[in-house]
Amino acid sequence: MNDMSPVQTNNLEAFWMPFSANRQFKQAPRMFVGAKDMHYVTADGRQVLDGTAGLWCVNAGHCRPKITEAIQKQAAELDYAPAFQMGHPKAFELASRLVSIAPPGLDHVFYTNSGSESVDTALKIALAYQRVRGEGGRFRLIGRERGYHGVNFGGISVGGIVGNRKMFGTLLTGVDHMRHTHDPARNPYPQGETEHGAELADDLLRIAQLHDPSTIAAVIVEPVAGSTGVLPPPKGYLKRLREICDQHGILLIFDEVITGYGRLGAAFAADHFDVVPDIIVTAKGLTNGVIPMGAVFVRDTIYQAFMQGPEHMIEFAHGYTYSGNPIASAAALATLETYKEEGLFERAKALTPVWAEAIHSLKGARHVIDIRTIGLIGAVELEPIAGQPTKRAFAAFVKAYEKGLLIRTTGDIIALSPPLIIEESQIGEIVDTLKSVLASLD
Ligand SMILES: Cc1ncc(COP(=O)(O)O)c(C=O)c1O
Numbered sequence: 001m002n003d004m005s006p007v008q009t010n011n012l013e014a015f016w017m018p019f020s021a022n023r024q025f026k027q028a029p030r031m032f033v034g035a036k037d038m039h040y041v042t043a044d045g046r047q048v049l050d051g052t053a054g055l056w057c058v059n060a061g062h063c064r065p066k067i068t069e070a071i072q073k074q075a076a077e078l079d080y081a082p083a084f085q086m087g088h089p090k091a092f093e094l095a096s097r098l099v100s101i102a103p104p105g106l107d108h109v110f111y112t113n114s115g116s117e118s119v120d121t122a123l124k125i126a127l128a129y130q131r132v133r134g135e136g137g138r139f140r141l142i143g144r145e146r147g148y149h150g151v152n153f154g155g156i157s158v159g160g161i162v163g164n165r166k167m168f169g170t171l172l173t174g175v176d177h178m179r180h181t182h183d184p185a186r187n188p189y190p191q192g193e194t195e196h197g198a199e200l201a202d203d204l205l206r207i208a209q210l211h212d213p214s215t216i217a218a219v220i221v222e223p224v225a226g227s228t229g230v231l232p233p234p235k236g237y238l239k240r241l242r243e244i245c246d247q248h249g250i251l252l253i254f255d256e257v258i259t260g261y262g263r264l265g266a267a268f269a270a271d272h273f274d275v276v277p278d279i280i281v282t283a284k285g286l287t288n289g290v291i292p293m294g295a296v297f298v299r300d301t302i303y304q305a306f307m308q309g310p311e312h313m314i315e316f317a318h319g320y321t322y323s324g325n326p327i328a329s330a331a332a333l334a335t336l337e338t339y340k341e342e343g344l345f346e347r348a349k350a351l352t353p354v355w356a357e358a359i360h361s362l363k364g365a366r367h368v369i370d371i372r373t374i375g376l377i378g379a380v381e382l383e384p385i386a387g388q389p390t391k392r393a394f395a396a397f398v399k400a401y402e403k404g405l406l407i408r409t410t411g412d413i414i415a416l417s418p419p420l421i422i423e424e425s426q427i428g429e430i431v432d433t434l435k436s437v438l439a440s441l442d
Pocket residue numbers: 056113114115116117119148149150151222226227255256257258283284
């Protein structure tokens with residue numbers, strides 16, 4: 001086919017969809033053509049309630065005017081500025097705004113375009129920091145079983161989801177994993193942090209002793225593991241990790257790609273759990289999901305360690321063509337303003353008990369074996385069909401969509417994370433729809 005060929009329409013095969021069952025989708029496509037506030041609009045004109053904030057990212061709801069206008073205006077004013085050796089005011093204004101809502105000491109921001117890039121950026125900052133402060137022997141990175149840190153090589157190396165790792169060779173060397181914290185036998189149907197399991201943080205000590213603590217650069221965890229099926233941390237677990245890191249000169253990285261920007265009713269999970277890491281990884285809710293952008297928050301001591309040597313030299317050999325892109329910066333500024341003006345983080349906090357009670361009312365529904373909630377996140381775990389893992393939850397996903405509700409599934413777990421603007425009546429609608437979906441499943 002040459003360039004003059006007529007436009008081909010609806011060649012569904014051309015697009016290799018990410019993290020999707022391509023053949024199943026292309027037999028019966030589920031297409032969104034519009035969105036407003038809490039709803040999507042399907043190609044056949046149906047309204048679908050967004051129970052997942054898109055992919056955990058549309059925290060302020062869809063097509064919010066302030067964000068849309070900011071993007072339109074910026075695109076017409078300054079479309080792009082080189083990210084290296086040049087600047088534009090909005091990237092600096094945004095960084096100042098971001099550090100003003102970050103936990104104390106996290107005074108600097110490095111921009112990326114996604115959660116995966118933020119994770120790999122954080123890992124590189126950690127390794128390079130150890131080297132510039134004269135601790136180049138600290139080359140190991142520690143993650144956790146069941147952790148999800150995006151899909152780039154650093155992220156899948158420290159991540160602990162087998163299906164996301166097994167196809168991709170040897171990954172990064174020098175990586176080890178702590179035990180995960182999921183223990184439904186001791187912590188059934190938790191609301192908020194689980195009662196049991198703080199001692200699992202001592203697995204970091206075991207690993208540190210195995211390799212010698214002086215070889216470890218950093219440990220990375222999601223404060224609430226999201227994509228593996230919503231695992232709230234045990235009470236005291238994150239504090240204990242912080243103590244062990246402090247004792248052994250190890251950096252603590254929180255991957256807050258899901259928990260950042262209000263999901264737990266505070267700006268960051270670090271605030272919610274009152275544990276301040278050395279680096280916070282964010283993306284998603286930073287721009288309300290509208291434009292790809294990530295931000296890595298870094299402690300002042302780390303930043304300052306790089307600001308050495310001749311001043312004409314580049315201090316950190318890392319960055320992306322689109323780091324701090326003007327349109328993304330404008331979108332993020334308008335997003336932060338929307339969160340603030342509408343008090344959305346406080347709203348999420350106030351709704352947390354209502355949300356927890358509603359989602360836990362699904363206890364006893366058909367196939368349900370566990371339910372977990374924290375902030376405005378929920379997980380409903382289903383008994384898998386024997387020999388056919390994921391099939392039952394996927395059927396729930398398709399049925400919910402047909403009944404006008406968007407949910408997300410991971411394994412046999414239904415994950416929920418609505419926009420923070422959700423009304424109580426819409427929480428009720430999620431629960432009612434799920435009840436009828438679950439009752440109809442094989
Ligand atoms: C905790 C966590 N880290 C990283 C990522 C990767 O983000 P992205 O898909 O923007 O690369 C995700 C995405 O869901 C995530 O949940």
